[in-house]
Amino acid sequence: MTPALEVCELTAGYQGIPVVHELSFSVDPGSVLAVVGANGAGKSTTLAAIAGLLPVLGGAIRLLGRDVTGRSAAKRARGGLGFVPQDRGIVRRLTTEQNLRLLPGRLDQHLSDALRLFPDLTPLMGRRAGLLSGGEQQMLALARVLVLRPRVLMIDELSAGLAPRIVEQLLDVVTDVAHRHGTAVVLVEQHAEMALGMARAALVLSHGRLAVSGDAADVLAHPEVLESSYLGEFHDAST
Numbered sequence: 001m002t003p004a005l006e007v008c009e010l011t012a013g014y015q016g017i018p019v020v021h022e023l024s025f026s027v028d029p030g031s032v033l034a035v036v037g038a039n040g041a042g043k044s045t046t047l048a049a050i051a052g053l054l055p056v057l058g059g060a061i062r063l064l065g066r067d068v069t070g071r072s073a074a075k076r077a078r079g080g081l082g083f084v085p086q087d088r089g090i091v092r093r094l095t096t097e098q099n100l101r102l103l104p105g106r107l108d109q110h111l112s113d114a115l116r117l118f119p120d121l122t123p124l125m126g127r128r129a130g131l132l133s134g135g136e137q138q139m140l141a142l143a144r145v146l147v148l149r150p151r152v153l154m155i156d157e158l159s160a161g162l163a164p165r166i167v168e169q170l171l172d173v174v175t176d177v178a179h180r181h182g183t184a185v186v187l188v189e190q191h192a193e194m195a196l197g198m199a200r201a202a203l204v205l206s207h208g209r210l211a212v213s214g215d216a217a218d219v220l221a222h223p224e225v226l227e228s229s230y231l232g233e234f235h236d237a238s239t
């Protein structure tokens with residue numbers, strides 16, 4: 001099976017200085033990959049580079065078997081890459097409906113798809129996105145990306161600031177879409193246990209490098225591995 005997303009020796013960073021080093025991984029259609037790691041490990045940098053929002057300093061990115069390394073973010077999005085960034089990527093001063101209007105394609109189709117996925121958005125169509133609760137904003141953020149039917153969906157910190165019950169509800173929608181449409185999902189999370197619990201594969205980043213990768217269940221079964229890659233040098237210094 002051709003992986004939906006293949007990242008080969010990716011090096012990325014800011015002003016030419018790498019913070020993510022030679023990172024390689026792939027995600028198959030319909031599979032969920034959890035990417036976990038401490039604050040500053042390079043999770044968001046990795047996703048931004050894959051999305052085309054940050055120049056790649058080395059390596060290659062293949063989407064559905066095609067090399068997109070030199071392509072713009074817009075071309076990658078049109079090629080089937082969906083990205084929900086850490087700040088959710090919604091326009092706060094526009095209403096829920098206007099946020100969906102910004103998308104390419106048919107608005108009526110987008111509206112009905114969004115409401116099918118997240119019926120709770122129904123009474124919120126006329127409300128400004130900035131006034132929505134955290135959970136409602138995340139629903140809108142997910143809806144904006146999901147109605148475009150991405151083949152690869154990357155979500156940065158879906159759970160940040162949300163109640164566990166809402167997180168569960170949102171993740172149910174994401175896993176359901178992955179199963180039904182064969183979407184490959186990359187789930188970046190600081191809440192490692194939750195992400196590992198629902199993913200097939202896992203990758204732990206530490207200081208911009210791959211610390212551990214394998215079956216999510218195996219990583220979950222070895223909390224000491226997870227802990228040492230999280231604590232890293234800080235752990236050494238404190239003992």
Ligand SMILES: Nc1ncnc2c1ncn2[C@@H]1O[C@H](COP(=O)(O)OP(=O)(O)OP(=O)(O)O)[C@@H](O)[C@H]1O
Nearest residue numbers: 014019037038039040041042043044045046086190
């Ligand atoms: N715009 C930027 N300019 C320069 N350095 C940056 C920039 N954004 C992030 N960094 C640095 O890159 C490193 C990785 O940051 P990144 O945001 O990718 O980490 P993260 O794993 O997503 O962390 P968190 O869990 O806190 O979201 C950090 O050392 C951070 O300070």
Ligand SMILES: [Mg+2]
Nearest residue numbers: 043044045086
């Ligand atoms: Mg981040």
